[in-house]
Amino acid sequence: MGVNEIERKYMKLNLEKLEKECISVDGVNINIRELSKVGLIDINFRNVKITFAYLYDGGYFFMYSDTTSYKELIKEIARHKYDMRQKLLRYQHNFGVEHFLWKQLLQYTCKKFRVDEYTYADYYSLCKTSHYSLNGANDYFSMDYERWRYPRKVNCIKEAYDLLSSVLPKNFSKTRENYLRQEIKDKLKEFTDVCGNNLENKGNYLEKLEMLNGSSLDKWNTSKDKLQSLIAKLQGLTQEEIFDAKESSNIQLFLDYCFHYVCGRVDKLNEKSLLQQYGPISGLKIKLRESIDRLGFKELLDLYKEYKEKENLLCSKACHAGMKLNEFPYGEYIDIYRLWSILISDKMNRINKNKAENKYISQDLLDEALIFYYDTESAKEADFIRTNEKYAQDKLSGNEGEQKVDYALKWLDKSYIQIEKKSIDKVGNRCIFIKNAEFIDEQQEYDHLIVSNKGIFNIETKNYTGKLVIDQYGNWIRKRDNEEEGLKNPLQQIRQHEKILMSFLPENCKVISIICIANDKAIIEGSENCPIPIIKSDMLVEYIENYNEVEAKISDLQVKQCVNAIYSHMVQ
DSSP states (O other), X not given: OOOOHHHHHHHHHSHHHHHTTEEEETTEEEEGGGOOEEEEXXXXXXXXXXXXXXXXXXXXXXXXXXXXXXHHHHXXXXXXXXXHHHHHHHHTTTOSHHHHHHHHHHHHHHHHHTOOGGGGSOGGGTTSOOTTOOOXXXXXXXXXXXXXXXXXXXXXXXXXXXXXXXXXXXXXXXXXXXXXXXHHHHHHHHHHHHHTTTTOOHHHHHHHHHHHHTTOHHHHXXXXXXXXXXXHHHHHHHHTTSXXXXXXXXXXXXXXXXXXXXXXXXXXXXXXXXXXXXXXXXXXXXXXXXXXXXXXXXHHHHHHHHHHHHHHHHHHHHHHTTOOTTSTXXXXXXXXXXXXXXXXXXXXXXXXXXXXXXOOOOHHHHHHHHHHHHTOSSHHHHHHXXXXXXXXXXXXXXXXXXXXXXXXXXXXXXXXXXXXXXXXXXXXXXXXXXXXXXXXSOOEEESEEEEETTEEEEEXXXXXXXXXXXXXXXXXXEEETTEEEXXXXXXXXXXXXXXXXXXXXXXTOOEEEEEEEOOTTOEEEOGGGSSSOEEEGGGXXXXXXXXXXXXXXXXXXXXXXHHHHHHHTBOO
């Protein structure tokens, strides 16, 4: 049976129920699985003619559309009990459709007019049973007050009958196929009206979308969902062979073309929105890479919490947009905060390297974070870049301190010779690299070297802020903003510097090492626990010029020899 306008009218309103094998007829829900019989029945009672549609789903259900005739029929049943009893007698034992129709009409009449149903029985035969009598035990008087089982008003008997017939078990499959096929065609009409029957003018539809959606992300997402749903439905119907595969292929190509275009617009608008809110990915990476080593433990912890919140927010937005968490553009922004939280945790672990509450981070996860943030192919490459960037950051901070020391050393007496920085470091800055391959095949970087008759002053500059504490065990601890951070003890580095110098300087030339704190506002506690003097930059010249702890001064010639020896071992 084909799907006519009546079926389409009903099913369009009830497609979801149809798919669940349930339909509604003017507000009455019918379970298709239980439906087994549908028909029409004509009634003629005392010249009142009316047609009922009926269905059987384990019980009979009757419908009418002629309200005037129905009301008149009920009145006649109430008035003419003898004639009604004759109708009841005719169908009392067949228990077919006529029996249950008259039973429901009787029940409704009794309820409507408050009539005692037993007035329709044969009073003179209440105590006996007869084929030609109605006694009180008859099924007609087994009153069923289920309201919906009374005949119900529908808009059109023919429409109701056609609809119910179309979903009988023998017709349901075909009806469903026809409707779904027609539904696809109805939805495609939107496209064919714009692009032609063969969908040849794809650009017309996309121009229409541009005009309708503009820069609204919500509207483009709606268009995306609509196309995606239609593509999925078309594929499903094609697989079920409900829709012709050849015809489907052409439509599928058109829908795929439009869908990819719409996805591109959605991605661009999402990317623009994220860019406005969070900034460019590359900029975020650089900013975060530059900041991590400047922050203390508490600052890192606060940043970690902030980034986890942002990660969760972006995940929620991605899910709301119907996107997978690794899809562009949300994927990269989610990774910005997800993987940076990993690097923050790693940094906090390194600050608290001896504490039991350190958070475990798998090497695979750490490698993933490094590769993402340093845009490399391997964790080894990323670590190399990170080391160089850390060196550059330290160098930048160190250069600020060295500049303060440079300024202080300008006020030294001219008899003191300051070694020029003729080497070039990794980031292109001038520095002092000294190497003596005969002693060890490794160069050392020096901050400042001053040559005088008193010896060689080897000045190691530190640009610390806050409070520096050196405990009795030689631990260097920086206290800042109620936080403690362990620092590397420079003693080993200074001793290495001394050994390199002593390996090529004259034997009677003494190396005098000094740790200079460039920040004049820094507080130093426990300097007596360090075997090398710790001097602030504002007292450096005073210390050097008043240094007298030497057994014998070296000659001017030896001073010159020392200067030449240093330059000859300087890497240039």
